[in-house]
Amino acid sequence: MTAAAFLIPMPVLIPMLGAAATLIAGRRPRLQRLITLVALSAVVVVSAALLYLADRGDTLVVQIGGWGQTTPGIGPLGISLVVDRLSALMLLVSSIVLVTVVLFAIGQGMRDGDDRQPVSIFAPTYLALAAGVCIAFLAGDLFNLFVGFEVLLAASFVLLTVGGNADRIRAGVVYVMVSMVSSMIFLTGVALIYAATGTVNLAELANRLDGISPGTRGALFAVLLVAFGIKAAVFPLYAWLPDSYPTAPAPVTAVFAGLLTKVGVYAIIRIHTLLFPDGGLDPVLLVAALATMLLGIFGAIAQNDIKRLLSFTLVSHIGYMIFGVALASQLAMAGAIYYAAHHIVVQTTLFLVVGLIERQGGSATMRRLGGLAAASPLLAALYLIPALNLGGIPPFSGFIGKVALLEAGAADGAVLAWALVGGGVVTSLLTLYVMGRVYAKVFWRPRAEAPEGQLAAAMPSALLADGGGDVDFNERADVGRMPAGMVAPTIALIGVGLSLTVLAGPIFGYSERAAAQLFDRHDYISAVMGEPT
Structure with a gap:
């Protein structure tokens, strides 16, 4: 067995084994935390090794399931796990x-008190979520991509409703219903594709879909786009997200915002480049990207709750990635890949910072906050850096990714492409306005000038158990105290975001190689089908 064949299943296997171990250690929270950290740290190491191996040469494949060797020209009979440059980066x-957020969650749990937190449920569910993410990125066939999404759905519903108050249960029900609709559409698409081609393996589909009529091929692509568009929160399928994410605890919201929508974006990139490269629905994607950008950022402007505001900016910036996918050029795809990596890190960081704002100021609502720059200059800096990065201020990575996308749009020259260029500039400026508005109200304005400055929306655990309610700011014994276990992971993730700027040349070069590999379908097909390159 080669090193690659041994390493490829590990990002799925390690979290699954870790989840089983944390269930066994359910009555020992410290052991659970140790197992979770060790498992996720091991996934980081394995992922780094896979990225190195994937960048050295061809696509890496391992066949599992025990059905024998791949027959050239026929394809695999088992389950294909595939790693190329895109999946390795993701x-x-x-x-x-994942490992940074769980460190933040541990710091928050240690601060709030272990006896009031469902750690025995959180740890195995979080590891199952990690496994679902990795399944989706590694899946070499549509059915196992569906399995990855379903593992995500099951784990995310548990994490979303941790705490059990009415708002979280309501948001969890909405999230599950929307996700089930998406899953049903996806499964219907898988069934239709199997009926039309006789396979669900992506490499075989890349060959067989070329032999069916353009109308049928376009219809199949449209079904999958709807399913993945819901998961990625693309217009007009995004309305569920701002109502679902803000009610969850800060670590859960952070990992949801950073990762779950990007799994949908990854699926769109994969099927567009590998299965449906003819570009028949690219104009539709361009319109959807423009509407996603503008409507998302307009929604953010109208918000007072920082979590809801960031949820709308999350929707808005998904539009940049869809813009790159729809242009279907190497530069545009490289920009989309780089921007996806940037957005995962920066959006997660901002939600972690909101968790610190809740801890420091007792609320996440701008009407109740003010004066935090004087109360905690460190917190002001922790917010400002990723906020400027999200807004696309040079030389941050957000600026680099947007410039690549705008350059690709200008090079395309079509009317829709130029409309996206204009929309991208407007969205970037409005994002900067929104993030600056948060800074002005939360950090610069004296708290006494806030309309509801005497109240705190963050509630003690006892009130959470009773369904919640506003409490007086002075009743919070922990307000104004940010534990080091929460601050340190946030600083570390800011450092990761800054590394995307400092190492922008090599990382964007990698993104360009990943984009070139995506457009060269023969590399993927030959690796999976067992044919010579």
Whole structure:
């Protein structure tokens, strides 16, 4: 067995084994935390090794399931796990975010008190979520991509409703219903594709879909786009997200915002480049990207709750990635890949910072906050750096990714492409306005000038158990105290975001190689089908 064949299943196997171990250690929270950290740290190491191996040469494949060797020209009979440059990058960035967020969650749990937190449920569910993310990135066939999404759905519903108050249960029900609709559409698409081609293996599909009529091929692509568009929160399928994410605890919201929508974006990139490269629905994607950008950022402007505001900016910036996918050029795809990596890190960081704002100021609502720059200059800096990065201020990575996308749009020259260029500039400026508005109200304005400055929306655990309610700011014994276990992971993730700027040349070069590999379908097909390159 080669090193690659041994390493490829590990990002799925390690979290699954870790989840089983944490269930066994359910009455020992410290052991659970240790197992979780060790498992996710191991995934980071394995993902880094896979990225190195994937960048050295061809696509890496391992066949599992025990049905024998791949027959050239016929294809695999088992389950294909595939690693190319795109999936390796997504694995590495996602695993770094997962381990950082769980460190933040541990710091928050230690601060709030272990006896009031469902740690025995959180740890195995979080590891199952990590496994689902990795399954989606590694899947070499549509059915196992569906399995990865379903593992995500099951784990995310548990994490979303941790705490059990009415708002979280309501948001969890909405999230599950929307996700089930998406899953049903996806499964219907898988069934239709199997009926039309006789396979669900992506490499075989890349060959067989070329032999069916353009109308049928376009219809199949449209079904999958709807399913993945819901998961990626693309217009007009995004309305569920701002109502679902803000009610969850800060670590859960952070990992959801950073990762779950990007799994949908990854699926769109994969099927567009590998299965449906003819570009028949690219104009539709361009319109959807423009509407996603503008409507998302307009929604953010109208918000007072920082979590909801960031949820709308999350929707808005998904539009940049869809813009790159729809242009279907190497530069545009490289920009989309780089921007996806940037957005995973920066959006997660901002939600972690909101968790610190809740701890420091007792609320996440701008009407109740003010004066935090004087109360905690460190917190002001922790917010400002990723906020400027999200807004696309040079020389941050957000600026670099947007410039690549805008350059690709200008090079395309079509009317829709130029409309996206204009929309991208407007969205970037409005994002900067929104993030600056948060800074002005939360950090610069004296708290006494806030309309509801005497109240705190963050509630003690006892009130959470009773369904919640506003409490007086002075009743919070922990307000104004940010534990080091929460601050340190946030600083570390800011450092990861800054590394995307400092190492922009090599990382964007890698993104360009990943884009070139995506457009060269023969590399993927030959690796999976067992044919010579």
